Amino acid sequence: MKVAFGMKAHSGWAALVVLGTQRGELRVVDRRRMELVEPHETSWAGAPYHAAEDLGAAEARALIGRGYASAGRVAVREMHAAAKRATDAEHRIAACAVLVGNPMPEWTVDEIRAVHFRMHKAEGVLFRDALANAAGACGLKLLSVPEKLLEQHAERELSTPLDSLRKAIASLGKAAGPPWGKDQKEAALAAMIALQGSSK
Numbered sequence: 001m002k003v004a005f006g007m008k009a010h011s012g013w014a015a016l017v018v019l020g021t022q023r024g025e026l027r028v029v030d031r032r033r034m035e036l037v038e039p040h041e042t043s044w045a046g047a048p049y050h051a052a053e054d055l056g057a058a059e060a061r062a063l064i065g066r067g068y069a070s071a072g073r074v075a076v077r078e079m080h081a082a083a084k085r086a087t088d089a090e091h092r093i094a095a096c097a098v099l100v101g102n103p104m105p106e107w108t109v110d111e112i113r114a115v116h117f118r119m120h121k122a123e124g125v126l127f128r129d130a131l132a133n134a135a136g137a138c139g140l141k142l143l144s145v146p147e148k149l150l151e152q153h154a155e156r157e158l159s160t161p162l163d164s165l166r167k168a169i170a171s172l173g174k175a176a177g178p179p180w181g182k183d184q185k186e187a188a189l190a191a192m193i194a195l196q197g198s199s200k
Contacts, residue, residue, distance in 0.1 A: 006191025012046025
């Protein structure tokens, strides 16, 4: 069947929901936690700006650079694995939707480290960008969906009232079983947008 990926990033990992349509009905094809850091690097790679907070400037930039490289490498590997699972099951991947935030100002590493909330923002952008870049590296059509405007975006793109969309997401979760929290619901809604968009 035709399927679409929906992804919501966190620091060091992402929620992945893959939706497809079978006989005209939506179904959850895959749903899992996608790790975006190596197991032996979890002590720092999930939040590299925080790990570098007390380091000297040069050492901090080097560590953060390693964090970006690691996230990019792992994201490509995990995206490739997700795509392979889908294609091995003879599904056709229509698109990959990644929930994104507002663009970050062009702060330097030192400017980010100087203000705590900037570190959180930078780490959020790091893993969202890693997913987006990985989709491109794996040859998937990328759809960036604004996280803060997800429901409004979904209403418009799917031409469906929000209440109906929420019921559809709840029904998918009931069929798929737990976990089906906020992350999975939002990733699923993003996947619905990607699936519908590929049909236009």
